[in-house]
Amino acid sequence: MKKAETKETETKRRMQRLKSLAATLGERRIGRVKLGRLKPFVGLVAVFALACVFSPSRRGEMIFLGAGNLTDILRQVSEKGILAVGMTFVILAGGIDLSVGSALAFAATLSSVMLMRGGYGTPETLLAVLAAGLLIGAVNAIVITKGRIQSFIVTLAMMSGARGLARLVSGGSGVEIGYGEGGAPPSFAALGGKLGALVPVPAIIFLAAVAAAWIVLNKTRFGRYVHAVGSNETATRLSGVNVNAVKFGVFSICGLLAALAGIIHSAQLEQGNPNDGVAYELDAIAAVVIGGTSLSGGAGTVVGTLAGTLIIGIINNILGLNNVDANVQLLLKGVIIVGAVLLQRK
Amino acid sequence: MAYLLEARNIGKRFPGVVALDGVNLGVRGGSVHAVVGENGAGKSTLMKILSGVYRADTGAILLDGKAVEFASPRAAEKAGVVIIHQELNLVPALSVAENIFLGREPSRFGFVDRRRMERDAEALLDRLGRRLDPRRAVESLKVSDQQVVEIAKALSLNARALIMDEPTTALAADDVERLFGVINTLTGAGAAVIYISHKMDELFRIADEFTTLRDGKWIGHRAASETTPGELARMMVGREVSYKREREDGGRRNVELLRVENLSSRGIDATRATRATRATRATRATRATRANGRRRLSDISFSLRAGEVLGVAGLMGAGRTELLESLFGVHGTTGESRIVMGGQPLIINDPRQAIKAGLALVPEDRKAQGLALNLDVGSNITLARLERFSRFGFLRRESEERVAREYVERLGIKTPDTRAATVNLSGGNQQKVALAKWLLTGPKALLLDEPTKGIDIKGKTEIYRLIEELAASGLGVILVSSELPELLALSDRIIVLREGRLAGALERSEATEERIIELATMGNKEGGNEEGGNEGDGNKAAHAAA
Numbered sequence: 001m002k003k004a005e006t007k008e009t010e011t012k013r014r015m016q017r018l019k020s021l022a023a024t025l026g027e028r029r030i031g032r033v034k035l036g037r038l039k040p041f042v043g044l045v046a047v048f049a050l051a052c053v054f055s056p057s058r059r060g061e062m063i064f065l066g067a068g069n070l071t072d073i074l075r076q077v078s079e080k081g082i083l084a085v086g087m088t089f090v091i092l093a094g095g096i097d098l099s100v101g102s103a104l105a106f107a108a109t110l111s112s113v114m115l116m117r118g119g120y121g122t123p124e125t126l127l128a129v130l131a132a133g134l135l136i137g138a139v140n141a142i143v144i145t146k147g148r149i150q151s152f153i154v155t156l157a158m159m160s161g162a163r164g165l166a167r168l169v170s171g172g173s174g175v176e177i178g179y180g181e182g183g184a185p186p187s188f189a190a191l192g193g194k195l196g197a198l199v200p201v202p203a204i205i206f207l208a209a210v211a212a213a214w215i216v217l218n219k220t221r222f223g224r225y226v227h228a229v230g231s232n233e234t235a236t237r238l239s240g241v242n243v244n245a246v247k248f249g250v251f252s253i254c255g256l257l258a259a260l261a262g263i264i265h266s267a268q269l270e271q272g273n274p275n276d277g278v279a280y281e282l283d284a285i286a287a288v289v290i291g292g293t294s295l296s297g298g299a300g301t302v303v304g305t306l307a308g309t310l311i312i313g314i315i316n317n318i319l320g321l322n323n324v325d326a327n328v329q330l331l332l333k334g335v336i337i338v339g340a341v342l343l344q345r346k
Numbered sequence: 347m348a349y350l351l352e353a354r355n356i357g358k359r360f361p362g363v364v365a366l367d368g369v370n371l372g373v374r375g376g377s378v379h380a381v382v383g384e385n386g387a388g389k390s391t392l393m394k395i396l397s398g399v400y401r402a403d404t405g406a407i408l409l410d411g412k413a414v415e416f417a418s419p420r421a422a423e424k425a426g427v428v429i430i431h432q433e434l435n436l437v438p439a440l441s442v443a444e445n446i447f448l449g450r451e452p453s454r455f456g457f458v459d460r461r462r463m464e465r466d467a468e469a470l471l472d473r474l475g476r477r478l479d480p481r482r483a484v485e486s487l488k489v490s491d492q493q494v495v496e497i498a499k500a501l502s503l504n505a506r507a508l509i510m511d512e513p514t515t516a517l518a519a520d521d522v523e524r525l526f527g528v529i530n531t532l533t534g535a536g537a538a539v540i541y542i543s544h545k546m547d548e549l550f551r552i553a554d555e556f557t558t559l560r561d562g563k564w565i566g567h568r569a570a571s572e573t574t575p576g577e578l579a580r581m582m583v584g585r586e587v588s589y590k591r592e593r594e595d596g597g598r599r600n601v602e603l604l605r606v607e608n609l610s611s612r613g614i615d616a617t618r619a620t621r622a623t624r625a626t627r628a629t630r631a632t633r634a635t636r637a638n639g640r641r642r643l644s645d646i647s648f649s650l651r652a653g654e655v656l657g658v659a660g661l662m663g664a665g666r667t668e669l670l671e672s673l674f675g676v677h678g679t680t681g682e683s684r685i686v687m688g689g690q691p692l693i694i695n696d697p698r699q700a701i702k703a704g705l706a707l708v709p710e711d712r713k714a715q716g717l718a719l720n721l722d723v724g725s726n727i728t729l730a731r732l733e734r735f736s737r738f739g740f741l742r743r744e745s746e747e748r749v750a751r752e753y754v755e756r757l758g759i760k761t762p763d764t765r766a767a768t769v770n771l772s773g774g775n776q777q778k779v780a781l782a783k784w785l786l787t788g789p790k791a792l793l794l795d796e797p798t799k800g801i802d803i804k805g806k807t808e809i810y811r812l813i814e815e816l817a818a819s820g821l822g823v824i825l826v827s828s829e830l831p832e833l834l835a836l837s838d839r840i841i842v843l844r845e846g847r848l849a850g851a852l853e854r855s856e857a858t859e860e861r862i863i864e865l866a867t868m869g870n871k872e873g874g875n876e877e878g879g880n881e882g883d884g885n886k887a888a889h890a891a892a
Binding site: 219220230234240 | 698715717735740787
């Protein structure tokens with residue numbers, strides 16, 4: 001009895017300390033603009049700290065902090081994380097892409113069909129599937145710009161269209177990916193595997209996508225235009241920028257990354273199922289928003305999206321480690337999305 | 347005769363400005379009282395005080411000789427003072443009857459009594475002499491009928507004093523007649539109408555009395571029978587501008603930079619102009635009115651010389667902004683329109699072509715069209731010429747930064763550094779950022795739309811000096827401004843637009859505020875009818891677009 005009590009106060013004390021630490025971190029100002037950019041990280045540090053506090057222990061060590069667990073979190077978030085990176089481009093430019101979950105399913109299905117039924121090798125499959133993803137994004141962009149329809153509506157239509165396409169490709173059911181005689185080449189399996197004993201390949205691809213996106217958004221002319229279009233489309237058009245080309249670019253990138261996520265998805269699950277990836281677009285949007293990117297466009301960072309993705313991943317992980325009901329996990333995710341946005345507005 | 351509604355010695359300050367100072371207005375029942383003055387004279391502020399939107403700092407409002415205080419527009423409506431705004435306040439998707447009784451629906455057992463509502467609406471419309479189906483959606487009506495719905499709504503509120511703010515801006519000639527008929531019905535029944543308009547010829551047909559405001563001050567009151575448009579124009583102007591022109595007269599060079607011949611606009615695509623703003627159902631009505639208010643240009647010709655500031659005057663809605671936007675490729679122009687630059691005929695259908703040709707447009711609305719306010723100062727300055735600062739698509743940040751800083755210094759932009767968010771700058775400094783953006787493109791002709799709108803005196807003076815410097819360096823400047831003193835101080839020549847047409851051109855030596863106002867408001871008689879017809883076309887086109 002007494003022992004339990006001391007444990008409880010101990011936990012409380014630890015939490016309090018962490019809370020005040022997070023608070024002081026949040027209040028530190030490094031210029032006006034910088035503070036906003038730090039916020040997702042304040043959240044990430046806080047969530048990380050909380051995860052440490054609530055981590056169950058095995059033989060005196062926190063399971064959460066185990067190297068295996070941490071890399072597994074990265075692996076788990078990588079698919080949706082890659083979607084979120086693409087989504088960051090679209091949202092920064094003032095749009096939204098609801099079709100990425102279906103595009104992921106289409107890419108995963110197409111991959112397995114090409115490998116198993118078509119007998120294609122890994123390079124051809126990758127090339128074709130990535131091109132198909134790019135095409136989905138390009139079609140979105142063309143309908144949006146030429147038809148002058150809001151991206152919400154166009155990508156909502158594509159969400160349905162791409163899912164239908166995925167089912168057509170496979171005949172409606174999932175396609176298992178088998179290796180060995182007459183199966184897929186082992187090089188494809190590597191995409192869902194590990195480098196060495198610890199480092200998951202999907203995580204590397206995710207982090208590489210974040211790095212590439214950071215370079216494009218911050219170091220290139222296109223990246224500047226993405227921000228400008230999201231901040232004020234009319235002013236940008238009047239400045240002689242080809243706004244339609246910029247939109248074409250962001251949606252194509254988003255489609256391409258959705259296909260990349262789909263390839264990883266099929267490699268990890270060893271099957272391509274046209275019914276997978278449902279509501280992934282919402283998780284991607286959630287990660288972007290938690291990462292501090294404004295849905296009205298123009299303001300945000302891809303590094304914030306990385307933080308947002310990790311926040312969601314860590315929370316899911318710690319809840320899982322504590323055997324919290326999956327339904328409660330969903331509920332908590334809702335609370336966190338709203339909480340993160342409230343935190344960022346202050 | 348006693349006044350129905352009276353404002354005595356009204357004063358109103360906003361932070362930094364005195365909007366109204368000692369203004370009087372007495373409106374009699376059964377008559378139309380026109381309030382006239384230039385843009386910024388304080389007409390709207392006075393109307394907002396009368397209708398309960400603002401509260402006056404000093405002075406009193408009397409209704410039937412008794413002092414009243416309206417805490418809200420709702421309170422004013424209850425007392426019988428109703429305002430009809432230029433941009434109508436209707437819900438487009440709802441029916442005529444639903445709009446008239448919005449928020450006050452007759453009900454039975456807690457349900458809306460539709461039949462009664464429609465019957466009552468019909469009765470109100472009958473009183474106005476306009477038979478409209480009360481079940482029709484307001485968005486399917488033309489603007490003049492939407493206005494009738496607003497007036498019927500006012501009637502249903504038992505309005506005794508009706509304020510109408512520029513009611514004819516979006517109306518074709520025959521619709522104006524119909525509106526005047528409705529107004530006569532109202533005054534015949536004893537109501538008072540306060541009527542705001544810039545159109546002198548109309549005012550003299552409908553108004554019984556005039557009150558003139560200038561710079562927030564009461565200038566005078568006249569009965570319609572004892573005044574003339576000329577006298578009113580003189581009362582409206584006379585504002586002093588402290589700015590002293592620096593350039594010598596005749597300093598412009600005799601090189602034609604730009605020649606515009608027979609410029610007429612094609613049907614204007616309203617969606618294109620406002621695509622950036624996400625449309626919701628509720629805003630569509632406003633947008634439709636705006637599309638109606640958008641002026642079609644016809645047959646405009648002029649030329650711009652190097653080193654010259656060409657002023658463009660005209661009333662709100664005369665087509666000044668549309669002229670600049672047409673030159674810049676925002677709107678389509680008809681086949682007969684010719685734009686010649688440096689001897690070369692140009693086809694401009696897109697801002698990119700305009701920029702390539704050496705044009706630059708600083709739009710009127712900095713926030714909506716001029717700048718990407720979320721972005722930093724440097725990014726805004728280089729936005730229109732970013733390819734100069736990139737190699738293989740990658741930005742060369744050092745050279746970008748260096749040039750941006752150079753322009754910040756040259757134009758005296760007050761900002762901590764080029765990385766500061768543009769939104770935090772003052773209006774004047776934001777405008778300089780917009781100017782810097784265009785100077786960086788190395789333009790030959792600069793199109794400025796109300797460049798000092800919403801900018802304080804000091805900022806204005808700095809921008810005036812900049813405009814003069816640019817002209818002196820050989821640029822041609824087309825300056826659109828509603829502030830006549832500013833236009834007169836800076837321009838070498840002034841063209842005046844009226845209802846989408848060229849009403850006249852004045853050399854600097856012959857330009858006075860009176861001349862300009864006369865050209866902008868009166869026009870010539872024969873032109874009048876034609877313009878009315880033209881406006882009708884505009885209406886139809888806008889309806890088709892909506």
